[in-house]
Amino acid sequence: MRRLISAVKISLDGKIEGPDGYADWVKAWSEDYGLTPQIDACLLGGGMYPGYEQYWTAMQRAPDEPLPMTGQKPTAKEIAWAKLIPELPHYVLSSTLKTALWPNTRFLRGVDEVAQLKNLPGKDIYLVGGAQVASCLIDAGLVDEIRLIVHPLLAGAGKSHFEGLDGRKQLELSEVRQLENGLVYLRYGLI
DSSP states (O other): OOOEEEEEEEETTSEEEOTTSSOTTOSOOSOOSSOGGGEEEEEEETTTHHHHHHHHHHHHHOTTSOOTTTSSOOOHHHHHHHHHGGGSOEEEEOSSOOOOSSTTEEEEOSHHHHHHHHHSSSSEEEEEEOHHHHHHHHHTTOOOEEEEEEESOOOOSSEETTTTOSSOOOEEEEEEEEOGGGOEEEEEEEO
């Protein structure tokens, strides 16, 4: 069975967004979790997908230009990810979205379809986000691993990545790495 791996960049207090609706402490949205060799699909929630598609499409069209969403030029790692993702099937868990710009995008209408996706042959699946779909799939027992890059910042107000969970979840730490600029990489299995 394929594994579903949630990977996210968070503040030390577990926030994925500040009060303005954006994680301004994250300098690049590249895939920095070591997932690329082991995945062959991405899964997102319907709330996150339109912005995700817009962000990476802008980078694919003009990799040397500042991004309209951030005003920053993409990093080399972001450009590499932007080149790879059109090749990966993207699955969007949404009851309302029906169209996507990317031709390799499919819509899943329920948690049972995510379970079916995990049972298909293939490599692991990268659960890109957002918070609501991650909490829903953790609660459903479908997330196998959580990888975090923790930023040395207490964001205070903002959206927590795990605020929608229905109760306590036990995790088992499998890897810790100190990264540059005080960032920490954590990898957990769900028990």
